[in-house]
Amino acid sequence: MKKLTAVLMLIALAGCSKLSMDNYQLLKTGMSYDEVTAIIGKPDSCEEALGTRSCIWGDEQKQIKAAFLAEKAMLFSHQGLQ
Numbered sequence: 001m002k003k004l005t006a007v008l009m010l011i012a013l014a015g016c017s018k019l020s021m022d023n024y025q026l027l028k029t030g031m032s033y034d035e036v037t038a039i040i041g042k043p044d045s046c047e048e049a050l051g052t053r054s055c056i057w058g059d060e061q062k063q064i065k066a067a068f069l070a071e072k073a074m075l076f077s078h079q080g081l082q
Helices: 002-014 033-040
Strands: 045-049 052-058 063-069 072-079
Touching: 033 063
Parallel strands: none
Antiparallel strands: 045 052, 052 063, 063 072
């Protein structure tokens, strides 16, 4: 019974992805990195160069990208969100 409950919880959580069009529309330029991660969680990868941080949430089929300058969001893009 406990295993069944755990499996059902995992399935429910998988359906509650933070990578959604609703959450993407909450993102605004000027938000801090912490404000963005409060909405869509921690990024899957980030790269830093020349004072900018570029982060990706998700994978090649479903993703959100954000570029930060001085810890403020400057640009957002998405792919495959519903």
